[in-house]
Amino acid sequence: MAVTPSRDEGSAEFGLRVEQVDVVEDHEPDVTTLIDGVRAVLGQAVGTEIVTAEIRRFTGGASREVYAIHATDRDGAPVTAVLRRDPPGHGDPARMRAEVACLRAAAGAGVPVPRVLASGDTAPGIDAPYLLMNTVGGESIPRKLQRNPEFEAVRADIADELGYVLGRIHRTPLDTLTALDDSDQLDTIEQIYLGFAEPRPAVEAGLRWLREHRPPPRPVCLVHGDFRLGNLLIDPTGIQGVLDWELAHLGDPIEDLGWLCVRAWRFGASAPVGGLGGREQLLDGYHRATGDRPSADELHWWEVFGTLKWLVLSRFQAERHFGGAERSLELAAIGRRVCESEFDLIDALDLLDPAAPEPVSEPPGATVHDRPSVTEILELVAATLADDIGPALSEDAARQRYLLRICVSLLRISGRELTETGVMSQVRELLGRVDCISEAALAEKIRSAALSYEEKDVRAAVTATVLARVRASNPGYVA
Structure with a gap:
């Protein structure tokens, strides 16, 4: 289970931060090895020799390592790409292969996604399951998308476009996606919660309400699993790329719409859809893509589920520190943010x-x-x-x-x-x-x-x- 481990509504930054990895002659051997591996894989992918390469690592809590690559070929022409890889020694080849399959299938369905240039279970120098993609322009930091003047025009219609893109995702053919998990999401979240042996009245109320009010099941489709600002690249003309497919699975399509409406992804803004628009706009766009318009009650059920899911996954991330798996000030601090989702949950259930x-x-x-x-x-x-x-x-x-x-x-x-x-x-x-x-x-x-x-x-x-x-x-x- 991989989620971004922290959020700060004060700064509203959930996007990737960039740290430059030194590329001078005395860089560390593992960085040198990675650059050599990237040059070989990228050169083979684009069909030319890569002479120089510089890598910059994105940080911000993702479970995978992500690097921006700026290279030149033998003719001096620039070549750019993005590398995603599992941390060496902690690879999950099956999950990376599933992410690659999702990107390719979604692209075929008209979803704006990065193009897969190369992928593999490992490669010399990369030494972990990896995915190499083309570079897509756009902004992912919610604060900028919500406030910066250059996005003023796109903000008026972005909720509709978000619904439309989700509709395209949910119409993706499933014939190449048989390896995706199709377990019941409510059962999964409940089992994670029970594993903490930390009973919470708000969670128990949420679980009971969800069991008692569950809408009729829909036909299974591709679900992105983490569709929200921060995992989208948006420019002043609209959505350019849907990123981070590692939580994709097969399930009920309205899960994605409800997740996008969870308060955590509004980053302090009031509009329910990512702090940028209204639920009706979201459903308008979804209807435009699918011919189907989910009911308000159905969307509300999945919004409640998403709120409970974020509560449990936040506690799950904090447990990485409390359980001794990873000593981290950042992860420990998340334990004090769980109560925010508790508040959101009882508020969504009208139990305050x-x-x-x-x-x-x-x-x-x-x-x-x-x-x-x-x-x-x-x-x-x-x-x-x-x-x-x-x-x-x-x-x-x-x-x-x-x-x-x-x-x-x-x-x-x-x-x-x-x-x-x-x-x-x-x-x-x-x-x-x-x-x-x-x-x-x-x-x-x-x-x-x-x-x-x-x-x-x-x-x-x-x-x-x-x-x-x-x-x-x-x-x-x-x-």
Whole structure:
């Protein structure tokens, strides 16, 4: 399961960042080897000798390595391409072959996708399953697509075009795509969630609602699986490329439309379709491509599913750190963003209790310590990092700036949590009203149907616990 592991609605950047990989004579042996491998594969793909090659690595959380290639042939003509490869030693040849098959099949169906130049389970110097594509122009950073003047004209109709492109994807012939997974997506997400052994009332309410309201199944088709801003290249004339097909599978086509409407992919904007347009526009474009117009209820079901899916996958990514598989400040911080999806989920299910109590701050207890207090220390350190140290970093220290922003965020989360000392007593009182000693007990009762997730006191308890987490982690999210 591969998802982008972090998002920052403050900066609204979910696109790829570029880091240059040095190409001077003393570059590291593995980079030199990769460049040599790229030259050979690219030369064979375009039918000419590649004399020089420079690679720049894209970063931003993808599970695969992605490189921009700028090369020249023996006549001095420029040659550009994009390389996707699995991390060496962690390759999945079958999944890469499936992605290649999706790109080729989708291209044949009229979907704007990069053209496959070459692919393989491995190659000398590349040393992992790989995919080489032509370069496609366009922007993928949501903040720029939502705000920059050059995209003003395309913004008016982009939701319609997004629906149209999804319709073309869903009409892709399946005869070359038999290797794709066709398992039930709701079952898959539920099993991942259960693997955490961390019962959550909001998730249990979502699972029950999804089981109780599931729309009739549609004929199986190609589903992109991660169709959203950040995985699209858009220029002022429209969509130029649909990227990142590694989560593609066979399933219900409306899954893609619902995923695109999940709040996480609006990046702080209000419009439901990627922060750029409305659901009706999306359905207009889809009808234009397919002759079919999904109902509002069907789209809503898949939007709820997508919200729950992002919640579970965010927790899955955090588990990579908590479980010891990959020590990472970035992944650990995602654990504090899960509550945002919890809030979105109960909001989408209309389970938010409007009478949920505001947090109460109790006066600090007696202490022998002088000021600054712990909370004051946290804020002082956070402010110094953000206002003094961060701006002093050099312009090429993008990764350090990014990690510093995460550190500042975690320090401020800690400070907010320490000041809301009355929250747990409120939560325990609300849980007691439904005869539960903990959130886990409430989750189990919702799962077993011993309690209805629509019951007033249940809604109050779920809302209070989720809001407590969000107000500590990202108070602006609720506002």
